[in-house]
Amino acid sequence: MAPNPRVQAAFRAMKVLGIKEVKVKPVLKKLLRLYEKKWELIEEENYRALVDAIFEEDENIEQQEKEPGNDVNEDDLEGEGLGQETERPLKRLRRGRDVPQQPQNMTGSPEPMNDGSSISPRNVAKNKGKQPMISEPPVQLQRLGPQSSPGKSRASCGLFLREPVDETGSDRFPRQLEMVSSNHQFIKPKDEPFTDDMFMGDKPQYEDPIAVIHPDPSSEKDTPMENCGSSKEIGKESSSKCKDGERQADGIASSLGEMETNVDLATKRQESSCNLDVATLGEVKLSLSCNSAVRRLNFRVPNLDAVIRTTEEKCLHSYKINDPKFSVMKLLRHVCESFLELGTDSVDKSQDDHVQASRRTLANGYAGKDTSSEQTHVNGCVEKHIDRELEDHGLTNVTSLVVVPHRKLALDDGRSRHNINDIAKGEEGVRIPWINEINSEFLPSFHYISQSLVFQNAEITISLSRIGDLSCCPTCFGDCLSASVPCACARETGSEFAYTSAGLIKDVFLEKCISMTRDPQRLGHVFCEECPLEKSKNDVCLEACKGHLKRNFIKECWSKCGCNKQCGNRVVQRGITCNLQVFFTSDGKGWGLRTLEDLPKGTFVCEFVGEILTSAELNERNMHCDGSSKDTYLALLDADWGSKTALENEKALCLDASRYGNVARFINHRCLDANLVEIPVEVETPDHHYYHLAFFTTRKIAALEELTWDYGIDFDDHDYPIKLFQCRCGSKFCRNMKRPNMSYCLCSFPFSFAFGFHVVYIVGLYLRYSRIQVNLELKLSVI
Ligand SMILES: C[S@@+](CC[C@H](N)C(=O)[O-])C[C@H]1O[C@@H](n2cnc3c(N)ncnc32)[C@H](O)[C@@H]1O
Numbered sequence: 038m039a040p041n042p043r044v045q046a047a048f049r050a051m052k053v054l055g056i057k058e059v060k061v062k063p064v065l066k067k068l069l070r071l072y073e074k075k076w077e078l079i080e081e082e083n084y085r086a087l088v089d090a091i092f093e094e095d096e097n098i099e100q101q102e103k104e105p106g107n108d109v110n111e112d113d114l115e116g117e118g119l120g121q122e123t124e125r126p127l128k129r130l131r132r133g134r135d136v137p138q139q140p141q142n143m144t145g146s147p148e149p150m151n152d153g154s155s156i157s158p159r160n161v162a163k164n165k166g167k168q169p170m171i172s173e174p175p176v177q178l179q180r181l182g183p184q185s186s187p188g189k190s191r192a193s194c195g196l197f198l199r200e201p202v203d204e205t206g207s208d209r210f211p212r213q214l215e216m217v218s219s220n221h222q223f224i225k226p227k228d229e230p231f232t233d234d235m236f237m238g239d240k241p242q243y244e245d246p247i248a249v250i251h252p253d254p255s256s257e258k259d260t261p262m263e264n265c266g267s268s269k270e271i272g273k274e275s276s277s278k279c280k281d282g283e284r285q286a287d288g289i290a291s292s293l294g295e296m297e298t299n300v301d302l303a304t305k306r307q308e309s310s311c312n313l314d315v316a317t318l319g320e321v322k323l324s325l326s327c328n329s330a331v332r333r334l335n336f337r338v339p340n341l342d343a344v345i346r347t348t349e350e351k352c353l354h355s356y357k358i359n360d361p362k363f364s365v366m367k368l369l370r371h372v373c374e375s376f377l378e379l380g381t382d383s384v385d386k387s388q389d390d391h392v393q394a395s396r397r398t399l400a401n402g403y404a405g406k407d408t409s410s411e412q413t414h415v416n417g418c419v420e421k422h423i424d425r426e427l428e429d430h431g432l433t434n435v436t437s438l439v440v441v442p443h444r445k446l447a448l449d450d451g452r453s454r455h456n457i458n459d460i461a462k463g464e465e466g467v468r469i470p471w472i473n474e475i476n477s478e479f480l481p482s483f484h485y486i487s488q489s490l491v492f493q494n495a496e497i498t499i500s501l502s503r504i505g506d507l508s509c510c511p512t513c514f515g516d517c518l519s520a521s522v523p524c525a526c527a528r529e530t531g532s533e534f535a536y537t538s539a540g541l542i543k544d545v546f547l548e549k550c551i552s553m554t555r556d557p558q559r560l561g562h563v564f565c566e567e568c569p570l571e572k573s574k575n576d577v578c579l580e581a582c583k584g585h586l587k588r589n590f591i592k593e594c595w596s597k598c599g600c601n602k603q604c605g606n607r608v609v610q611r612g613i614t615c616n617l618q619v620f621f622t623s624d625g626k627g628w629g630l631r632t633l634e635d636l637p638k639g640t641f642v643c644e645f646v647g648e649i650l651t652s653a654e655l656n657e658r659n660m661h662c663d664g665s666s667k668d669t670y671l672a673l674l675d676a677d678w679g680s681k682t683a684l685e686n687e688k689a690l691c692l693d694a695s696r697y698g699n700v701a702r703f704i705n706h707r708c709l710d711a712n713l714v715e716i717p718v719e720v721e722t723p724d725h726h727y728y729h730l731a732f733f734t735t736r737k738i739a740a741l742e743e744l745t746w747d748y749g750i751d752f753d754d755h756d757y758p759i760k761l762f763q764c765r766c767g768s769k770f771c772r773n774m775k776r777p778n779m780s781y782c783l784c785s786f787p788f789s790f791a792f793g794f795h796v797v798y799i800v801g802l803y804l805r806y807s808r809i810q811v812n813l814e815l816k817l818s819v820i
Pocket of ligand 1: 670704707766
């Protein structure tokens with residue numbers, strides 16, 4: 038049977054991507070069957086469906102192999118000219134040496150095809166508009182490695198973009214990616230159609246490069262091995278500030294869920310103003326640049342997170358990608374892998390195997406267990422340790438890429454793919470990724486909100502008229518912190534600004550807040566006459582207030598003030614700027630929050646955001662659930678409760694983040710010496726009923742350290758509105774250390790005394806059998 042030209046075209050398109058016919062065939066068959074031979078659906082958007090399906094098959098190959106029932110009915114596809122296939126479908130995409138040999142010559146000169154035919158420049162040209170894969174702006178792939186040294190121009194292959202038309206002349210395939218051997222040059226993206234006459238003879242005629250990779254003097258430093266030696270090193274580099282004031286985590290910037298963890302995101306501030314390093318994978322670095330010659334005057338390198346997020350949104354909208362496993366970073370990892378695979382000469386297999394084996398051994402060593410198939414990473418850190426050790430073994434000149442496989446996440450529960458990469462779903466100025474290196478648990482479901490919202494009855498009035506002219510600074514200008522005299526807003530903060538010009542909280546103020554939290558006995562609690570909390574529990578028989586911590590407020594400038602948004606007295610209202618990550622803790626606390634960069638003492642991390650409830654509403658909620666699901670995501674806004682004789686119900690507020698909340702809902706408790714302290718911050722409301730509960734660092738925190746705050750729980754108070762738990766904070770000051778139930782024995786003593794000596798005897802026996810040595814000093818008195 039004559040070969041089906043559409044099949045051949047599909048093969049050619051895939052070949053350009055380096056995907057062998059033998060791999061394409063079975064997937065194509067499946068697709069044809071799935072799409073009822075509607076070729077248009079397969080050819081659409083440059084065979085996107087086919088490429089996706091191939092990658093998908095590749096990802097799931099292990100499961101596929103275990104499921105023999107997936108065979109394609111060859112008869113069904115006879116008509117498409119695919120029936121004579123002899124190979125079994127879909128073997129796992131081989132890496133490194135096992136990768137199917139790709140044409141070394143990618144200049145467009147004739148390449149022998151599997152079937153003996155060849156692909157000529159003309160074939161390529163005819164295939165215009167059919168090559169999959171898109172990217173914009175120009176993508177540079179840069180090979181790093183021993184041979185690339187700073188100061189020298191690096192050898193690089195280029196990926197170039199054209200704006201072709203398809204056969205009908207329409208601009209249906211807007212951006213094409215084609216690989217060329219470029220003599221280290223890049224091809225200028227063209228607006229004109231891609232036509233046959235772009236080739237002369239056998240060689241395509243390339244235009245001047247739009248961008249050449251400029252040697253980056255800091256690139257040696259940028260290599261993953263350098264970046265990720267230890268969390269400390271990471272943090273050191275990562276704490277570098279961006280020009281625009283944003284902090285960027287270096288090397289560990291975005292661990293976009295587990296799937297991306299071994300892509301080392303190079304978010305380091307670029308030397309060049311028009312270069313953005315996107316990812317490094319082993320020796321390969323991928324960066325975006327805007328050609329300085331033609332770049333727009335107002336071009337500023339955007340934030341990497343924003344680029345990734347926007348790209349993902351575009352993918353979602355344009356290509357209807359709704360696979361939760363899809364992520365742009367994963368795609369880029371494939372690009373890096375393919376780049377390395379296709380550009381790597383075959384190496385001695387035994388050496389390759391040896392390196393792979395060494396890597397596995399080292400990986401297991403780092404993980405402390407046999408995880409050859411399960412090793413997870415924190416943005417490639419383990420991989421980098423391994424690289425370093427391999428270097429010690431003199432094995433780093435092997436260029437093949439070995440990726441230790443990841444554990445698969447259970448993503449089949451239909452949650453939005455947005456949650457995979459950013460738990461904030463774009464609500465915050467930074468992306469907040471999550472990772473689970475411990476088990477396959479998915480994030481709990483909740484609605485992410487970046488600002489607290491009233492549930493129902495809470496009385497919060499935000500109005501300009503409520504803020505008197507003396508409570509704000511309408512005559513200020515620019516940055517209040519630069520004025521010689523503190524502005525009116527500072528009055529609330531003890532006639533001084535709470536913040537330094539670097540945006541940190543001043544040490545004296547911070548220390549005061551810390552000691553108010555940690556040493557309430559010395560500094561004293563405040564007690565309400567009618568405690569809203571107790572009142573909400575039982576209006577009739579009111580119990581005495583158990584006391585509330587004294588708090589120092591910060592008052593930030595706001596809309597009624599004359600200063601600008603960048604005023605140094607506006608920190609909390611600007612939202613989260615640190616690079617944070619939600620992760621599954623290894624010590625039994627469930628999910629937790631950690632920083633991906635070093636944070637100096639006094640840094641604002643985030644505020645506690647949730648539904649604003651009155652204490653009565655909270656009590657109502659707690660009553661309607663059994664004790665076990667009592668709220669665990671709660672913060673009382675009780676900073677001012679003690680100063681009033683009786684607070685109206687609608688003004689005694691708390692924040693419940695169990696259903697609606699922000700990243701703070703993942704912050705775990707630590708007794709006493711937590712590294713965060715909560716400080717009430719007043720922004721848009723002038724009284725102290727509603728305020729922002731903001732978390733600041735109590736000390737310098739290293740990258741990857743868990744962030745904690747002291748919930749202020751009394752672990753013996755079973756009436757406490759937060760569900761009690763067995764504390765695993767690990768602090769030496771833990772208030773809930775696993776005690777040998779002594780409290781019970783001792784408490785029971787007076788009781789038992791009243792009931793006779795045999796109860797004492799029983800208690801004594803208990804102590805004896807518990808092998809607890811106790812010296813009881815009994816003091817008897819007559820009542
Ligand atoms: C506000 S949530 C913190 C996030 C939570 N770990 C999660 O997985 O969603 C509070 C809950 O986390 C757990 N938790 C927080 N701190 C803990 C600690 N020090 N020890 C044990 N569990 C803790 C408790 O289950 C608590 O009810």
